[in-house]
Amino acid sequence: MSEDMSAYPLRLEGDDVPMVRFMNVTKSYGALVVLDSLDLDVAAGEMVSVIGPSGSGKTTVLRMLMTLETINGGVIYVDGQPLTHMEKNGVLVPASEKHLRKMRADIGMCFQHFNLFPHMTAVENCMEAPVHVLGLSKKEARERSLELLQMVGLEDKVDQHPSRLSGGQQQRVAIARALAMRPKVMLFDEVTSALDPEVIGEVTNVIRELVDKHNLTMLMVTHQMGFAKEISDRVCFFFGGKIEEQGSPDELFGNPQKERTQQFLSAVMEAG
Amino acid sequence: MGFDWRWDFTFEILPRLLLATLNTLLAAGLGYAIAVVLGLVLALAQRTPSRVLTRAVREVVEFIRSTPLVLQIFFVYYVGPQFGIRLSPWTSGMIAIGLHYASYLSEVYRGGLESVPKGQWEAARALNFSTARTYFRIIIPQALPPSLAGMGNYLVGIFKDTPMLSVIGVAELMHTANAIGSESYRFLEPYTLVGVIFLLISLPTAALIRVFESWVRKKLGLI
Numbered sequence: 001m002s003e004d005m006s007a008y009p010l011r012l013e014g015d016d017v018p019m020v021r022f023m024n025v026t027k028s029y030g031a032l033v034v035l036d037s038l039d040l041d042v043a044a045g046e047m048v049s050v051i052g053p054s055g056s057g058k059t060t061v062l063r064m065l066m067t068l069e070t071i072n073g074g075v076i077y078v079d080g081q082p083l084t085h086m087e088k089n090g091v092l093v094p095a096s097e098k099h100l101r102k103m104r105a106d107i108g109m110c111f112q113h114f115n116l117f118p119h120m121t122a123v124e125n126c127m128e129a130p131v132h133v134l135g136l137s138k139k140e141a142r143e144r145s146l147e148l149l150q151m152v153g154l155e156d157k158v159d160q161h162p163s164r165l166s167g168g169q170q171q172r173v174a175i176a177r178a179l180a181m182r183p184k185v186m187l188f189d190e191v192t193s194a195l196d197p198e199v200i201g202e203v204t205n206v207i208r209e210l211v212d213k214h215n216l217t218m219l220m221v222t223h224q225m226g227f228a229k230e231i232s233d234r235v236c237f238f239f240g241g242k243i244e245e246q247g248s249p250d251e252l253f254g255n256p257q258k259e260r261t262q263q264f265l266s267a268v269m270e271a272g
Numbered sequence: 273m274g275f276d277w278r279w280d281f282t283f284e285i286l287p288r289l290l291l292a293t294l295n296t297l298l299a300a301g302l303g304y305a306i307a308v309v310l311g312l313v314l315a316l317a318q319r320t321p322s323r324v325l326t327r328a329v330r331e332v333v334e335f336i337r338s339t340p341l342v343l344q345i346f347f348v349y350y351v352g353p354q355f356g357i358r359l360s361p362w363t364s365g366m367i368a369i370g371l372h373y374a375s376y377l378s379e380v381y382r383g384g385l386e387s388v389p390k391g392q393w394e395a396a397r398a399l400n401f402s403t404a405r406t407y408f409r410i411i412i413p414q415a416l417p418p419s420l421a422g423m424g425n426y427l428v429g430i431f432k433d434t435p436m437l438s439v440i441g442v443a444e445l446m447h448t449a450n451a452i453g454s455e456s457y458r459f460l461e462p463y464t465l466v467g468v469i470f471l472l473i474s475l476p477t478a479a480l481i482r483v484f485e486s487w488v489r490k491k492l493g494l495i
Binding site for chain 2: 111
């Protein structure tokens, strides 16, 4: 496991530095290779959807970027700086917890099962990290949180605990909670998969508004092809730990080139 | 020998036993306070990345749980002085019973901590909380409700185990009942009273714990 780290730049420089760069990233669990030499750039302000069959490694991409998973090879850069590594004596070495904490501040994530803190109200969920991680005053954090809860349409639910909220409402609180940290990159990991069909729209509307009005960089793993087609700048189809095909929504959904992409899309479309 | 209950004797010794009950409650309270805090330390110590520490604490907990409390009380009180550690009966008793119940409570906490879903850790990490904050603001408040039933059982348990402190001369209920018996050669009344007093405290405590448990769940917004 001794990779030659000199092949990786200490930081990315130039005019077109991507917000996120996966460079030759490999992830495996024992003998099982989940991601195989992944190269993927996401430009600042870009919305990239990740689709593919289960087990294709798409969720792992987000989890590595959120530093919930370590990587086995390669380097991930965020805003030009190495995320998974840090510079030491002119070479990249695996990142320390301190470095990860510094870098993680730029990244926010929403999960399939919301993962709200059940013992806190909606507004407390949003305030907790701004107060205790960013060091905002309670007043500032509360104002920021109320503003975001209003944006996601939950101004009348701010003092409710998650157990009193529907799935769609919980996911909207989770989006507000992540945004309260003012990340540069937002990750959505199958955020509508655990929702009842009639409330999916509540959540997709919020994401649509983020795409329209905010200059966030977003990566979204989804099974909702229609939504991905509508709001993405680019769609990546993952298969077997690699990007099998990627392109604009029109290209990928309208005229897929690879056989596996065609098979996957026709299978999903058939299922409705 | 017939049933010979003397009410006048009963009322004569009652004040003395009630006074000793205060000592019993104090011993149970102090011992439990030690156990609650130390138990958490033992539980958290088993969750650090250090395998050596985890293993060492695990062994200590197993050792304490597998040996009798009364032996541990004797050990602290009588063996301590051989190593120059001379402690009063109260101090020895509190250390022994506190440590003993800390090891049981650490197992209760361990179960509670493990019951918190993995997603809570991931959300805390995604929001960039430090490990300490994650524990104290996110994980422990959620681990508490499922731990309360077990914690309550051990509160009653430690209370019922305080008579063991009589072996090193802590003047709690049992010790006082023994003293009354050897002074008056009457054992029926003092021992019966001790039993009744224990019963009258244990039963409402167990009920109160159940009320407290649902109050905490409500307070934390979990129901």
